[in-house]
Amino acid sequence: MAHQYADKGIEFLFVYTREAHPGEHYPAHRSFEQKLAQARAFQTLLNVERPILVDDFEGTGHRQYGMLPNMTYLVGLGGRVLFRADWTDPPTIVTALEYVLACRARRREGLRLAPFYAEIVGQRWNDQAKFQEGLERAGPKAVEEFARATQQTWPELWGSPSVLVHRVN
């Protein structure tokens, strides 16, 4: 995707954060050097070609953007947030990028466009096999903790009316 959009003026970056599911093989960071080493392991294991930016040890950048484990932001030339999502879903990213590019093309053609605010409930592919594979790569500890957390925390969170939108969709 990064290659496909490179010639359309869009740069793809990856910001490496704290480990979301620390396990025996890839534990929680205890030093910045360890964080750098695990970022390198991430790059190699997942064949990441995009530039990887390693956030500082305390997560200064990660905190400013909402501190979720797998967010996506599209920041427009000049520094304004154009699109954001609490999870990374490639087809949704393509849709957002195409929308932004199409709007610019229409404006270039002379159409009068005014910015407005919009939100959408996304639909992402919940690839549980791939997710489980990731937990197993981290180690048995990560597998156990995720299973425990989903039993304990999620029924409460997902039953709350304020997040009904997740359940009905």
Place this chain on the structure above:
Amino acid sequence: MNDRPDAEPYNYEEFVGSEDFLAFRTALPVGSPAPDFAATLLATGEIVCLSDFWRERDVLIEFGSLT
């Protein structure tokens, strides 16, 4: 750095599922200026700012980790 004395550390050892997906919704609405921060470019070790990138182009930023 903990936000509260009893809060879990940023680099937590145990995943308990405490991520705040609801707070995310209002944290940084679309249309707002993107916060800038400095980070280490893994390929070279140099310190760069996100704004170095969005000064030149649109930037699609994914956040994540190995696990």
